[in-house]
C-alpha cells in the first residue's frame with residue numbers, strides 16, 4: 475500500500491500503488507461521500523471476507539477513515555476516503571519523486587525539467 | 594540445627610563462588626523473557642514453543658543452583674517448592690486476568706457504549722459475563738475469562754437473533770471454561786488448537802440453538818463462511 479518497495483510499475487493504473495482489492499475499494503470511497511460496508515462489497519463485487527481485512531488496513535494506513543453510525547439498536551461503520559483522489563495522487567507523486575531525487579539527485583531533477591518542457 | 598539465615602548465607606556464598614553464576618542469571622533472564630513472549634504470542638505454535646522453552650530454562654536454572662550447592666541442599670528444595678507453588682498460582686490466576694490483557698490489546702470497549710440489549714441478554718445467561726466490542730471490520734467473536742469480545746464487523750454483519758446466537762455460543766465457552774479442570778485449562782491456553790476444539794464448538798452451537806434458535810445459529814454460521 476504505497477510502500478515504495480511495493481510499487482509495481484508494470485501494473486495497470488492504481489494497482490501500481492495499491493493491491494487490486496485496495497484500489498477497487500479506494501475508487502468506491504473516492505466517488506462516494508460515505509459508504510457502509512454492504513455498499514462497498516456490492517460496488518466492488520468482492521466478498522466481505524476479503525474486504526473486511528483490507529478496510530482495516532486502509533484505515534490503519536490513513537487512506538480511509540470510518541466512523542461508527544448508530545441507528546436505534548443497530549451499529550455500522552461509515553467509510554470515507556481520508557483525502558480526495560487528487561491529494562492522494564499528490565502524496566504518492568511526492569513520495570516517488572523524493573525517492574528518485576534521493577537516489578539519482580541532479581539526473582532525476584534534469585529529467586523532471588525535460589519532462590515539463592515536453593508537455 | 595538449621596537456621597534460615599545461615600542457610601541463606603551459605604547459599605549466597607556458594608552461588609557467588611560458583612562459576613555458573615553468569616549462566617544462572619542468563620537462564621533466569623531467558624525464562625522471564627520467554628514467559629513474556631508466551632503471554633504476548635498471537636500464534637499457537639509460538640505459545641507452545643515459548644511456554645515449553647520458558648519452563649525448561651527455569652528448570653535448568655534451578656538445576657544449576659542445586660549443583661552449585663555444596664553446603665546445604667535444603668534451601669534448593671525449598672526454592673524449587675516455592676517456584677512450583679508460584680507458577681501454579683500464576684497458572685490458576687492467569688485465566689482470570691488474561692482477558693484484561695486482551696481488552697488492552699484490542700482496545701475493547703464495553704458494548705453498552707453502542708447498544709444496550711447484548712449485555713442484558715448475556716446477563717440472563719451468566720451473572721458475571723461482560724460483553725465488549727472492538728474496532729475491526731473483520732467479523733469475529735471470542736471469549737476469555739469472563740469477557741465476550743465482538744468486533745464491530747460482527748455487530749454490523751449480524752441481525753439481532755444471529756447476534757444472540759453468537760453471544761449464547763460465547764457464554765457457553767465462559768461457563769464451560771469455569772468448569773474445566775486446571776490441567777485442561779492449561780492445555781487449552783497453551784495449545785490453542787487441539788483436536789477437541791471442533792467438539793467444543795459444536796457443543797457451544799447446540800447450547801446457542803437451545804437458547805435462541807437453530808435457524809439463528811445456522812444463518813450466523815452461513816454468514817461467516
Ligand SMILES: [Zn+2]
Pocket residue numbers: 762763766793794797
Ligand atoms: Zn466457539
